[in-house]
Amino acid sequence: MPLNSKIPAGEMAQKWINYKNTCKLVNPANKRSIEVIVIGTGLAGASAAASLGEMGYKVKAFCFQDSARRAHSIAAQGGINAAKNYQNDGDSTFRLFYDTIKGGDYRAREANVYRLAEVSANIIDQCVAQGVPFAREYGGLLSNRSFGGTQVQRTFYAAGQTGQQLLIGAYQALERQIALGNVTMYDRHEMLDIVKIDDKARGIIARDLVSGKLERHFGHAVLLCSGGYGNVFYLSTNAMGSNVTAAWKAHKKGAYFGNPCFTQIHPTCIPVSGDHQSKLTLMSESLRNDGRIWVPKKQNDTRKATDIPEEERDYYLERRYPAFGNLVPRDVASRAAKERCDAGYGVGSSRQAVYLDYAAAIERYGRIECNKQGNHNPQIDLVIKLGKEVVKEKYGNLFDMYEKITGENPYETPMRIYPAVHYTMGGIWVDYELMTTVPGLYALGEANFSDHGANRLGASALMQGLADGYFVIPYTIGNYLADEIRTKAIPTDHPEFVKAEKEVADRIARLMSIKGTESVESLHKRLGKIMWDKCGMARNAQGLREAISEIRALREEFWKNVRIPGSADGMNTELDKANRVADFMELGELMCMDALEREESCGGHFREESQTEDGEAKRNDEAFMYVAAWESKGNNQWEMHKEPLNYEIMHPTQRSYK
Amino acid sequence: MNLTLKVWRQQNAQAQGGFETYQVKDISSEMSFLEMFDVLNEQLINEGKEPITFDHDCREGICGACSMHINGQPHGPWHQTTTCQLHMRAYKDGDTIVVEPWRAKAFPVIKDLMVDRRAFDRIIQAGGYISVDTGNAQDANNLPVDKHKADESFAAAACIGCGACVAACKNSSAMLFLSAKVSHLALLPQGDVERKTRVVNMVEQMDKEGFGSCTNTQACEAECPKGISVQNIRRLNAEYIRSVFSGGE
Numbered sequence: 076m077p078l079n080s081k082i083p084a085g086e087m088a089q090k091w092i093n094y095k096n097t098c099k100l101v102n103p104a105n106k107r108s109i110e111v112i113v114i115g116t117g118l119a120g121a122s123a124a125a126s127l128g129e130m131g132y133k134v135k136a137f138c139f140q141d142s143a144r145r146a147h148s149i150a151a152q153g154g155i156n157a158a159k160n161y162q163n164d165g166d167s168t169f170r171l172f173y174d175t176i177k178g179g180d181y182r183a184r185e186a187n188v189y190r191l192a193e194v195s196a197n198i199i200d201q202c203v204a205q206g207v208p209f210a211r212e213y214g215g216l217l218s219n220r221s222f223g224g225t226q227v228q229r230t231f232y233a234a235g236q237t238g239q240q241l242l243i244g245a246y247q248a249l250e251r252q253i254a255l256g257n258v259t260m261y262d263r264h265e266m267l268d269i270v271k272i273d274d275k276a277r278g279i280i281a282r283d284l285v286s287g288k289l290e291r292h293f294g295h296a297v298l299l300c301s302g303g304y305g306n307v308f309y310l311s312t313n314a315m316g317s318n319v320t321a322a323w324k325a326h327k328k329g330a331y332f333g334n335p336c337f338t339q340i341h342p343t344c345i346p347v348s349g350d351h352q353s354k355l356t357l358m359s360e361s362l363r364n365d366g367r368i369w370v371p372k373k374q375n376d377t378r379k380a381t382d383i384p385e386e387e388r389d390y391y392l393e394r395r396y397p398a399f400g401n402l403v404p405r406d407v408a409s410r411a412a413k414e415r416c417d418a419g420y421g422v423g424s425s426r427q428a429v430y431l432d433y434a435a436a437i438e439r440y441g442r443i444e445c446n447k448q449g450n451h452n453p454q455i456d457l458v459i460k461l462g463k464e465v466v467k468e469k470y471g472n473l474f475d476m477y478e479k480i481t482g483e484n485p486y487e488t489p490m491r492i493y494p495a496v497h498y499t500m501g502g503i504w505v506d507y508e509l510m511t512t513v514p515g516l517y518a519l520g521e522a523n524f525s526d527h528g529a530n531r532l533g534a535s536a537l538m539q540g541l542a543d544g545y546f547v548i549p550y551t552i553g554n555y556l557a558d559e560i561r562t563k564a565i566p567t568d569h570p571e572f573v574k575a576e577k578e579v580a581d582r583i584a585r586l587m588s589i590k591g592t593e594s595v596e597s598l599h600k601r602l603g604k605i606m607w608d609k610c611g612m613a614r615n616a617q618g619l620r621e622a623i624s625e626i627r628a629l630r631e632e633f634w635k636n637v638r639i640p641g642s643a644d645g646m647n648t649e650l651d652k653a654n655r656v657a658d659f660m661e662l663g664e665l666m667c668m669d670a671l672e673r674e675e676s677c678g679g680h681f682r683e684e685s686q687t688e689d690g691e692a693k694r695n696d697e698a699f700m701y702v703a704a705w706e707s708k709g710n711n712q713w714e715m716h717k718e719p720l721n722y723e724i725m726h727p728t729q730r731s732y733k
Numbered sequence: 734m735n736l737t738l739k740v741w742r743q744q745n746a747q748a749q750g751g752f753e754t755y756q757v758k759d760i761s762s763e764m765s766f767l768e769m770f771d772v773l774n775e776q777l778i779n780e781g782k783e784p785i786t787f788d789h790d791c792r793e794g795i796c797g798a799c800s801m802h803i804n805g806q807p808h809g810p811w812h813q814t815t816t817c818q819l820h821m822r823a824y825k826d827g828d829t830i831v832v833e834p835w836r837a838k839a840f841p842v843i844k845d846l847m848v849d850r851r852a853f854d855r856i857i858q859a860g861g862y863i864s865v866d867t868g869n870a871q872d873a874n875n876l877p878v879d880k881h882k883a884d885e886s887f888a889a890a891a892c893i894g895c896g897a898c899v900a901a902c903k904n905s906s907a908m909l910f911l912s913a914k915v916s917h918l919a920l921l922p923q924g925d926v927e928r929k930t931r932v933v934n935m936v937e938q939m940d941k942e943g944f945g946s947c948t949n950t951q952a953c954e955a956e957c958p959k960g961i962s963v964q965n966i967r968r969l970n971a972e973y974i975r976s977v978f979s980g981g982e
């Protein structure tokens with residue numbers, strides 16, 4: 076099937092306006108008989124479900140946590156971008172568009188990104204109206220901070236808990252619709268398959284995780300808002316439950332998977348401390364605003380950080396990238412940290428860490444506070460004390476978290492950080508309307524591939540999730556559903572429902588019957604290690620080929636030897652995990668295939684064979700300026716389709732942050 | 734370090750539960766409390782037994798899923814710290830640790846340490862929001878908000894809905910949770926319009942769910958991992974009185 080991205084004709088700045096003016100509408104009476112299923116209640120899902128409920132559709136929302144409010148979006152820390160230009164620093168829709176395309180290393184679709192930038196300002200308005208308590212200045216207006224890969228201040232935030240506050244806003248809007256009866260909530264439910272009837276998505280099979288029962292749900296359309304798949308690496312900053320299952324089932328039922336190998340490794344996370352490690356904790360990118368990153372100039376320096384004098388420190392980001400300094404994009408910062416550690420300059424007991432230092436920022440803020448108080452010749456103790464208070468207000472919860480995890484006080488000694496898997500730019504392929512290659516099946520938020528190309532800029536995932544849910548899908552879904560008003564709700568005893576449920580039941584029975592000797596967790600860890608070593612921060616053809624055969628072997632072992640105690644009739648968290656890990660075992664292979672096929676470096680995808688003389692990622696636009704959209708052919712066979720990327724406005728150049 | 738764990742096991746909501754005793758060995762002080770549970774669960778699986786079921790997700794102290802009552806304290810011994818952020822540095826070799834689920838009528842046990850907290854969602858459904866449909870917002874900076882009020886509102890909105898306040902309270906009252914939401918919204922000009930009905934409806938729902946009443950022992954504040962202040966309960970009471978005496982609407 077040829078890929079049709081359905082990008083509207085016309086000038087870039089007019090496309091979305093024209094689309095909205097001309098797309099089909101569903102009248103209020105018809106909306107009441109149209110049912111929409113929303114998988115996920117993170118920023119994308121909660122905002123979509125609430126908005127569609129408000130519009131009058133009958134919505135069913137699903138999440139696997141015990142409450143919609145606990146979706147992984149809750150953990151986002153640093154902030155959300157919007158082209159408001161409140162700082163009068165030259166920001167505009169165009170600049171946000173430009174930064175996002177460039178940050179994504181010219182592998183994103185222009186029209187989608189332009190629309191994202193366009194609606195970004197509305198998101199902030201909507202959230203403030205809902206009561207999201209963003210940080211404010213003394214005059215009562217909203218405050219902004221800077222984030223990597225940009226030269227303006229356009230990031231709105233609520234201390235280090237921006238995701239929490241945005242999600243609570245969307246969750247409250249969702250709960251209001253639940254109270255009004257427009258949305259029915261299914262918590263502790265896991266979607267385990269898509270039901271297709273006459274080639275259209277018409278429903279899902281879900282497992283009630285408490286009773287263990289399988290359920291059939293009909294919908295005129297299904298929205299996947301199920302988040303990213305970073306947990307294929309086992310260790311990542313994602314929540315423990317984040318998984319690919321919903322997206323993967325859709326993929327196997329015909330939805331193409333876009334750029335699966337595009338993974339974001341975040342530069343500032345708390346390093347691994349031992350084999351027991353279950354997840355990695357992010358230290359928000361906003362910390363790079365004020366913190367300075369360095370390693371000792373001497374290899375294998377074992378002195379305490381505070382004992383290393385200023386002139387013996389290498390602020391390698393400031394040295395290599397004077398224009399952006401500590402605020403280079405994530406992929407660049409992560410690789411630079413790896414380079415220093417691999418070369419023997421790493422710190423901490425594992426030597427796999429660099430310092431993120433707040434001493435200079437504390438002093439700078441302290442002096443500003445003293446000046447505000449009219450004290451122009453303060454004692455250094457006072458400066459430090461006041462400086463710490465400012466830093467505490469901005470980043471207090473992050474510093475506390477660091478201390479709880481490591482037992483070290485980051486106000487006194489620099490933090491140790493190292494890159495970790497954080498976000499997946501790849502995901503289900505969608506067109507301009509966010510529809511997948513299956514009619515009636517949509518993907519929103521991190522689950523889709525659409526806006527971030529090969530690297531996502533900080534504070535842009537929250538923006539995208541809410542843009543998709545509040546401002547894009549309410550229009551685009553109508554364009555499809557307008558032709559569905561005559562479709563009556565399909566009874567769930569339809570043979571396709573029966574068949575899909577049986578497939579799910581069979582797979583669960585098969586998993587339970589293996590009764591092997593190795594735990595799900597242990598097999599997942601082994602998969603993660605293959606992925607991190609061979610499809611992580613640096614990739615090469617040989618490693619990827621090895622990874623593919625290792626994953627195949629591991630997958631076979633999984634299906635022969637996994638041990639799931641208990642039964643499938645009732646709550647069984649090991650079975651839940653096994654269902655998810657089984658899908659990761661297939662996805663991992665596809666990611667390696669995609670990485671192998673893309674013989675260029677771009678954004679977070681670094682092929683060692685393709686680098687510039689000074690070790691920067693080297694794109695190959697002639698050969699690889701496309702989206703790789705993989706079609707599942709069953710039995711772990713895939714066919715790749717290419718969506719060429721045509722740049723109308725941007726002129727792709729070698730990305731430079733020097 | 735080696736530890737003895739006494740953990741509440743209960744097959745499902747209907748079953749009788751009871752404590753089981755387990756030994757864990759070679760626990761590193763760098764592990765989180767839940768990673769120690771991972772070790773125990775791995776051990777149980779290897780022995781062919783069912784692992785212990787507990788809620789968790791973010792493991793960063795923000796989703797509010799984790800909910801263990803540890804040696805008589807919700808979320809264990811560290812001040813303002815969720816179970817997932819508690820680290821084994823808090824314990825020493827030879828310690829015995831007793832772990833139970835939240836105990837409250839309104840939070841029935843689902844399995845082992847996992848409870849049903851949907852009563853909290855229903856309290857929010859009763860009025861914990863501002864009624865604004867998507868697309869109806871004015872420019873965000875048209876509405877300046879006093880910074881101190883905004884900060885206070887944020888401090889209340891930081892509640893993670895974990896339920897430790899209920900678990901800590903001898904009456905199983907949900908007043909701290911409820912008051913945090915009422916404060917979050919009442920402190921902002923956007924929340925003003927629905928201020929009176931909101932508080933009355935939410936309190937009514939709380940009573941319906943079977944939470945106890947507040948007798949001001951302040952155990953909730955002491956155990957709240959997010960430092961939600963009982964000041965919010967005072968504000969809630971004032972809001973409630975104001976709204977009842979001005980006739981609701």
Ligand SMILES: Cc1cc2nc3c(=O)[nH]c(=O)nc-3n(C[C@H](O)[C@H](O)[C@H](O)COP(=O)(O)OP(=O)(O)OC[C@H]3O[C@@H](n4cnc5c(N)ncnc54)[C@H](O)[C@@H]3O)c2cc1C
Binds near residue numbers: 118318519534
């Ligand atoms: C620690 C951390 C910090 C971050 N900080 C920032 C930041 O400061 N700024 C920024 O822009 N981005 C940030 N991000 C990225 C951002 O948080 C995520 O990309 C974004 O929140 C994803 O939202 P989502 O709605 O797409 O999915 P999620 O929030 O992941 O929600 C997924 C939902 O799908 C449900 N679900 C999944 N599978 C199933 C299934 N099979 N059946 C039923 N339900 C299912 C889940 O229950 C959940 O409700 C951060 C990410 C992390 C990990």
Ligand code: SF4
Binds near residue numbers: 894910
């Ligand atoms: S008030 Fe505190 S203890 Fe209660 S639910 Fe909120 S965060 Fe948890």
Ligand code: FES
Binds near residue numbers: 790793794795
């Ligand atoms: S697991 Fe999320 S708060 Fe503990």
